[in-house]
Amino acid sequence: MAEAAIGAGLSGALLLIALRDETDSNLTALKVSQVTRWLVDLFSLIMTVLIGWVLWLTIYVEPVERLAPLANAMLEHSGVSNPVTAVLLNYRGYDTLLELVVVLAAVLGVMVVGRERRGYRQAGPVFCGLVHWLVPLLIVTAGYLLWIGAHTPGGAFQAGATLAAAGIVLRLAGNDAAGLPEGMWLRWLLVAGIGLFLTVGLGVTLNDGQFLQYPKAWSGTLILLIESAATASIAAALVLAYRGGRPDGWLSVADKDNDREVSS
Amino acid sequence: MVDLLALILVFSGIAFFFFGAIGLLRLPDLHSRLHALTKADNLGLGLLIVGVALFHGSLLVALKLLLIWLLALLGSAASAHLISQYALRRKHQ
Numbered sequence: 001m002a003e004a005a006i007g008a009g010l011s012g013a014l015l016l017i018a019l020r021d022e023t024d025s026n027l028t029a030l031k032v033s034q035v036t037r038w039l040v041d042l043f044s045l046i047m048t049v050l051i052g053w054v055l056w057l058t059i060y061v062e063p064v065e066r067l068a069p070l071a072n073a074m075l076e077h078s079g080v081s082n083p084v085t086a087v088l089l090n091y092r093g094y095d096t097l098l099e100l101v102v103v104l105a106a107v108l109g110v111m112v113v114g115r116e117r118r119g120y121r122q123a124g125p126v127f128c129g130l131v132h133w134l135v136p137l138l139i140v141t142a143g144y145l146l147w148i149g150a151h152t153p154g155g156a157f158q159a160g161a162t163l164a165a166a167g168i169v170l171r172l173a174g175n176d177a178a179g180l181p182e183g184m185w186l187r188w189l190l191v192a193g194i195g196l197f198l199t200v201g202l203g204v205t206l207n208d209g210q211f212l213q214y215p216k217a218w219s220g221t222l223i224l225l226i227e228s229a230a231t232a233s234i235a236a237a238l239v240l241a242y243r244g245g246r247p248d249g250w251l252s253v254a255d256k257d258n259d260r261e262v263s264s
Numbered sequence: 265m266v267d268l269l270a271l272i273l274v275f276s277g278i279a280f281f282f283f284g285a286i287g288l289l290r291l292p293d294l295h296s297r298l299h300a301l302t303k304a305d306n307l308g309l310g311l312l313i314v315g316v317a318l319f320h321g322s323l324l325v326a327l328k329l330l331l332i333w334l335l336a337l338l339g340s341a342a343s344a345h346l347i348s349q350y351a352l353r354r355k356h357q
Binding site for chain 1: 345346
């Protein structure tokens with residue numbers, strides 16, 4: 001679900017702004033030879049068969065379970081009742097921590113490349129009307145996804161992607177900051193997830209000597225706390241990636257990179 | 265009986281999606297393509313959702329599905345409007 005939200009929703013938005021940047025230059029249609037077309041058709045066919053086969057396997061073939069019973073058996077110790085969340089935030093906390101680091105590294109990479117794109121002009125009445133309905137609904141949905149992550153599919157990455165969608169809609173409607181704060185607040189927002197995760201991890205290390213080994217009574221609360229901070233950080237990072245570079249005034253020295261992307 | 269009705273609804277929804285996709289591929293210009301896409305998707309999704317709600321038989325699930333449909337209606341109406349307005353503006357320039 002997280003992959004679907006980020007892969008389908010946000011990559012689509014990123015690809016579209018990449019296309020917007022390309023339209024100024026000469027974007028000629030690629031000449032596709034007959035052979036290439038055949039190869040593409042063949043590839044699509046193979047992928048379709050493969051996906052169908054995997055679907056058939058998951059539905060009809062008896063699964064070979066190795067780790068799943070173990071994960072379910074230890075569920076009562078994890079502080080949540082959704083096995084996926086238990087694996088991501090408790091048994092395999094390291095992995096999720098490093099995923100957050102990857103997201104932060106990616107957005108830092110985006111910021112190194114250049115200054116952010118120019119925003120959009122104020123949207124017309126139809127789109128503004130849609131935004132007025134959509135943004136509050138997206139925020140509520142993100143909160144809901146975060147909360148239900150404890151017992152059904154959901155969690156920080158899904159909630160973060162949903163929240164980022166609200167930011168992108170805001171930016172498209174003419175709010176250049178896309179709902180993000182400025183300056184120091186933005187920096188704190190970006191590192192909140194990793195910061196809290198590490199603090200909790202080190203804090204419990206002091207308690208019983210194991211990194212990221214939550215005390216049983218507290219694990220539910222700690223997981224919710226970490227996931228809330230991670231949601232905010234993921235959303236901020238994804239929206240910044242959509243803004244496409246470092247915001248004005250990000251560097252403490254004068255920003256010499258003056259060739260901002262010019263687009264309509 | 266209810267299951268049969270649900271099945272018919274789901275399949276007619278899928279048929280709408282199918283013809284919408286054909287329309288998107290085959291119709292000559294942007295506006296008629298949008299017409300095929302939005303009409304087919306709205307009604308197709310509606311039928312699909314009524315069918316699935318009947319299958320499931322729970323009111324809460326039905327309400328959630330209804331919310332999804334309303335959002336899809338809002339989104340597709342607004343985006344179709346935006347796309348066609350943009351195309352019109354470009355044509356008159």
